[in-house]
Amino acid sequence: MSDPDNEAGSEWKELRADETAEGKRLDQWLAALLAPEFSRSRVQAIIREGAVSLDGRAVSEPKRKVSAGECYRIMLPEPEAPEPEGEAIPLSILYEDDALIVIDKPAGLVVHPGPGNWTGTLVNALIHHCGATLSGIGGVRRPGIVHRLDRDTSGVMVVAKADHAHRVLADAFADHGQDGDLERAYVALVWGVPPRSSGSVVAPLGRSTSDRTLRAVVPAGRADARHAVTRYAVLERYGPGRPEEQIASLVECRLETGRTHQIRVHMAHIGHPLVGDPAYGRAFRTKVNRLPPQLAAKVAAFPRQALHARLLAFRHPETGEMMRFEAPIPHDMTELLEGFAGL
Incomplete structure (x- = not known):
């Protein structure tokens, strides 16, 4: 229940003790009911601050024993x-x-x-x-x-x-590596094949108007628009026929900027969303119907976007030495690629 006279951000709550609470410490009982938002130490502090009452009187002792049938009123602050x-x-x-x-x-x-x-x-x-x-x-x-x-x-x-x-x-x-001291390369399995073997996507990104947890290509003049550039190169093509008829491709993406979901949004923007992307590739789910049953089952079971940060190079902040690290494509994505390679 809420209280109109309550301080902003806080909430009054009434909790009645049942038979299972009999004999328990007040802080222990309340912490179990209010977890995980409030730890036991946080509940103890709330009690000592006089924010817990019984029959209109503040209870300030966390060790107090609870009796069945008692109804406590507690003012909960915003959880920390x-x-x-x-x-x-x-x-x-x-x-x-x-x-x-x-x-x-x-x-x-x-x-x-x-x-x-x-x-x-x-x-x-x-x-x-x-x-x-x-x-x-x-x-x-x-x-x-x-x-x-x-x-x-x-x-x-x-x-x-x-x-x-x-x-x-x-x-x-x-600085996004503008001075040449930072290099980032990703590999992504995408639906279809880009029309050019390499290219750049230059499109500003901002919050999606339909879902604030997602990003979208937005007009450059919008207040939250952020400059974003992704360079890509096609590494492999999967499926028979001409490039425009092939079902998928493996692309390398290199970032000139580092925006949230940048590769995922940019590849979807040019019509080649990542395989398995639940947010930006939903419109391409029917592509699975064009796959052989065994591969279709693999794609349907793949639990994530097929994106891997393969390479990171940077200058060591203490020694000044350029350092370069590569991580092999993980097993789940490798299996997926092998399935597409068999088309």
């Missing part, structure tokens, strides 16, 4: 985002020193905590692996993060372990 903790999540480490760590991120791993993904992220894994050595410039929930990959995109990422390295790497990514 939890600080991430280290978790023993395996990492595929390509390189590590005192300044940075380079990993091959698997598909399905979220980079940093956020709504719906407060645990099980790359940040949780890094905290466990690196301890206190991670750079803090990115903030509590993004320590060391200077760039990111979508949850369902696999491939090479670099993370800063020292603050100076973080600043230098962040500047390089913000």
